[in-house]
Amino acid sequence: MAGSRDTDLRRKALRRGRVSEYIAALYLIVKGYRIVALRYRTKLGEIDIIARKGDLAIFVEVKARHEEGAAVDAVSHLAQTRIRGASDFWLARQRDQARLSQRYDIVAILPGRWPIHLRDAF
Numbered sequence: 001m002a003g004s005r006d007t008d009l010r011r012k013a014l015r016r017g018r019v020s021e022y023i024a025a026l027y028l029i030v031k032g033y034r035i036v037a038l039r040y041r042t043k044l045g046e047i048d049i050i051a052r053k054g055d056l057a058i059f060v061e062v063k064a065r066h067e068e069g070a071a072v073d074a075v076s077h078l079a080q081t082r083i084r085g086a087s088d089f090w091l092a093r094q095r096d097q098a099r100l101s102q103r104y105d106i107v108a109i110l111p112g113r114w115p116i117h118l119r120d121a122f
Contacts, residue, residue: 016064017062017064020062020063020064020109021038021039021048021049021062022038023109023115024048024049024060024062024107024109024115025038025049025051027107027114027115027117028049028051028058028060028107028117031117032053033051033052033053033058034051034052034053035049035050035051036050036051036052037049037050037090040086040090041086042085042086042089042090044082044085044086044088044089045079045081045082045083045085045086046082046083046086047059047060047061047083047086047087047090048060048061048062049062049107050087050090055096055099055100055101056100056101056102056103057087057090057091057094057100057101057102057103058102058103058104058105059083059086059087059090059102059104059105060104060105060106060107061075061079061083061104061105061106061107061121062106062107062109063075063106063107063108063109064108064109064110065108065109065110066110066111067110068108068110068116071106071108071109071110071116072106072108072118072121075106075121075122080104080122083104084104087102087104103119103120104120104121104122105117105118105119105120105121106118106121106122
C-alpha cells in the first residue's frame with residue numbers, strides 16, 4: 001500500500017508543478033513577456049520557462065510553496081548550476097545569441113495569492 005500512496009503523492013506533486021508552471025507562464029505573458037519554451041530539457045538540466053522580452057532572455061524557475069522564502073530557498077546551488085548549464089545550451093542554439101542578455105528569475109506560486117516574480121534571483 002505504501003508504494004501506491006507514494007505514487008499518488010508523486011502524481012499530485014507533478015500535477016501541481018505543471019499547473020504552477022502554466023500559471024507562471026500566463027502571469028509573465030500578461031506582464032509583456034513572450035514564452036519561448038516550457039519545461040526545456042537538456043542532458044545538463046531543465047528550465048521551467050524560457051521567456052523573451054526584446055533582447056533579454058529570461059530563464060525562470062517556478063516554485064509552488066506556502067511562503068515566498070521557502071520558494072527561494074528551494075532553488076539550491078546545484079539547481080542554479082543545472083539551470084545555468086541548460087541555459088547555455090539553449091543560448092548556443094539561438095541565431096541572435098550575440099546580442100542577447102540573460103537573466104535568471106524565480107516565480108513563486110503561493111496559495112490564494114498572485115504569483116511573485118523575483119527578477120534576477122540568482
